Amino acid sequence: MLARQSQLVAPDRELERFRFRVSLAGFAVFAAFVVLATRLFHLQVVQHDYYSTRAEDNRISLVPIVPNRGVIVDRHGTVLARNYSAFTLEITPSRVDDLDATIEGLGKLIEILPKDRKRFRRLLEESKTFESLPIRSRLSEEEVARFAANRYLFPGVEVKARLFRHYPEGSVGAHAIGYISRINKRDLEIIEDNEQTNNYKGTDHIGKSGVEQKYEFQLHGETGYEQVEIDAGGRAVRSLSRSAPVQGNNLTLTLDIKLQEMAEKAFGDRRGALVAIEPATGGILALVSVPTFDPNLFIDGIRSDDWDQLNNSPDKPLLNRALNGAYPPGSTFKPFMALAALETGKRTPGQAIADPGVFNFGGHQFRDDKKGGHGMVDMHKSIVVSCDTYYYVLANDMGIDAIARFMGQLGFGQRTGVDIEGESPGVLPSPEWKKRRFRRPEQQKWFAGETISIGIGQGYNSYTPIQLAQATATIANNGIMYRPHLVKYITDSRTGEKTMIEPEPLRVLPWKRQNVEVIKRALVGVNISGTSARAFAGAGYTSAGKTGTAQVFSLKGAEYKESRVKKELRDHALFIAYAPAEQPKIAVAVLVENGGFGAQSAAPIARMVFDYYLLGKLPKGAAKEDDVEGD
């Protein structure tokens, strides 16, 4: 009771205490609101600019507008690579929940073949995260309409009008023109290294080989941008502004596509390479590597069966033999040897040797082609009849160092610097080269006997057809050596201004004019009365040439009989030539793999090329093999 009494007095104190706590709460509330207000002031005033920018970044998206790729034409304006617009069905995987079901559903509307699916899967693995990937290209109008009617069923699937690359000439000149294909990780690095990353936003394709690759950044053009407002789902709400793309620059090649086509046909179903150069400029008129391939297959990701076929074929159609194949030059090496002899003073034109048909050195017999030999042989005759013994002796007299020095100046064993990728340097043999090439000391030693086969273009000699063509053109051009090139000029898409790819003299070789004339006269003799006389019989122009046969297989001592050797082991046939002899307009190097004698299979091809280029005569079908022996 007492306790209750004392409690009863308390209310006033209780109320006071309560009110104190209420004021305290009021103060706390006020303090908390000050905290909130401070935070809001910080966000909305202090950091306003930062957040404004972020809001703009959120809402504004730059959509790249891919420029039209430059067109490639040949020297006469024939289109080699162009663009056309077509509809593709594309899926953005990040916006699709069930990819398989979507593709299944699409398959009911539009024909989607297993190979399309396969290709899509592969693209999916390689793709950047947010891009849309084609599942079907080249839709018909009807297919587009059918999809449009059912579009709502397929979120994340769109029909897009895209530009496609097309190579109207198909496989003709494919190794020179090259092709474009989808950008992969390695290409991205290249793009980054060239500081082109921004310019390639939205670009899916890039040049992978040939001129398409080498001149990629000329052909690509400048990407335009459209500023669009997007919502949180990434959907474009409206367009804000637009800067137009700039079309890529057009390329005009030095190539003559008719000549190219004719030359490719001349090979028939044989494997080989041909390089035709305009000696006065270094411009490449034809760059043949057969068999060739259809670059159109690569554009949207090659189908695996096509790829297997190309990649596994024993004929290696993807190999650019003209640049990347290295072959012993055989007897086509002899005129260069002869010039070396004159320039180094080791021989005079009239100096003759008696050829017994064999040259003995260090207990080894080096045999001539002709049993019993050619009799007395001077320099002119040595080239015309292609006498081996003359060059065995010459090589031995000159020594390997002098040979390597002279041939190196002619560009042998070095990349020519032609304006497409994938060139092989070949092998210019020398003691230094051998030291670099081999590891074991006993292999590194240079033997004098090895010099002797070098003299007739055999042994370690190994050059690319383009090196051979360049050296031939240099002789034709009296020692002025040009860098071979495929692009004649670049046309700026905006101004129409043409940038010529200037003929670029790599070097001017200080040859004595009379020495060059000796060689040239002999080369003319070859086509008149020598090994290739038959191939050039009745030509309406003067020409100079030299046949060659490169051993694939050494038949130690035994006589080479074509019929006895399997086709893959048959010798390679070679031929170098230029015409007209007085004022050369075209120089060629021809190689027919396993073609046997040069005179037999390579020279007729050169004749057809000259006939067409100089006289406009079109042959019928492939070159016939002349029934001639000897190189």
Added chain:
Amino acid sequence: MSQVLQRTWARFVARVDGPLLLLTLALMATGLATVHSATADSSSRLLAQALNMSIGLTAMWMVAQLPPQKLMRFGVPLYLAGVVLLILVFFFGIRVNGARRWLSLGFTRIQPAEVLKIAVPLMLAWYFHKHEAALKARHYAVACLLLLLPFALIAKQPDLGTAILVGAAGFYVIFFAGLPWKVIIGLLVAGAAAAPFAWTMLHDYQRKRILTLIDPSSDPLGAGYHIIQSTIAIGSGGSFGKGWLEGTQTHLEFIPERHTDFIFAVYAEERGLLGNAVLLLLYLLLIGRGLMIAANASTLFARVLAGSITLSLFTYVFVNVGMVSGILPVVGVPLPYMSYGGTALVTLSVGIGILMSIQTHRMLVRP
């Protein structure tokens, strides 16, 4: 005739507190305008919210008619019913997005935790009122237990937002009932000491929310996305805002939950700092009025209840604005009268109705 009308009107408004009503209406108007902007694509939400508001106002008016002594009688039954329902939820609740918060009644679903926001302060206020004469330590202890039971059940669902609101409402009652300072300080110290332990008790997603608060950019497309986008919205609003219906963050749908928990971001983007100042002032006045009513209330029950309801209102505002502006972790707490949603609106309105009742009945109850 006009006299009859006048008298009816007088009776109609007799239990209504003018300042509370005006502030509530002002907030409702602002809320409606903002909901409209946040849901510009569909007008059905706007109509539904207007309906919710009229239900809220009706509930407010009805509760205001009841004198505090009658309100007191609701304390125990509401509390018991709420706890029983929570237990039912615990066993039979419907799982939505991994949380068990709803109870199916066949024709509709209810969220019993919402009831506890009112039931807990009612119950505790009743309890303290009953033992007013001789409050001892054990009474505080019992009150704490009465609070902990529903709190734990709600936190377990899990629904951290509601648990915080219920817990806060209960704690405010205990605080205003005179919980000794040494206990409060002791609790604070113990709380700080238990924080690492509590951390291990949290659900993964809750922990993630706290971590994202410290560094939202650590997970810009996941948990941090909400905070990043709402701070961008607020910051880009600047001093005067982008204008009603002009918020790009809002209308391009960058703000998640923009008509419910994150509606403050919509408002702040379009109305700027100036608008925010007005809104905060409205809340401050509402809370101030509530504290005034508490201070003037005539019984302990009325006092602690009014104090608790008012501070609960503050808790809503502080937690929500703090979360949307990125200084508190993301928990599901709506912004009073702004966020879309009927349940919270009715609960809040009942609270305001209780405040009105306490204010307008204070002269009738003498101690």
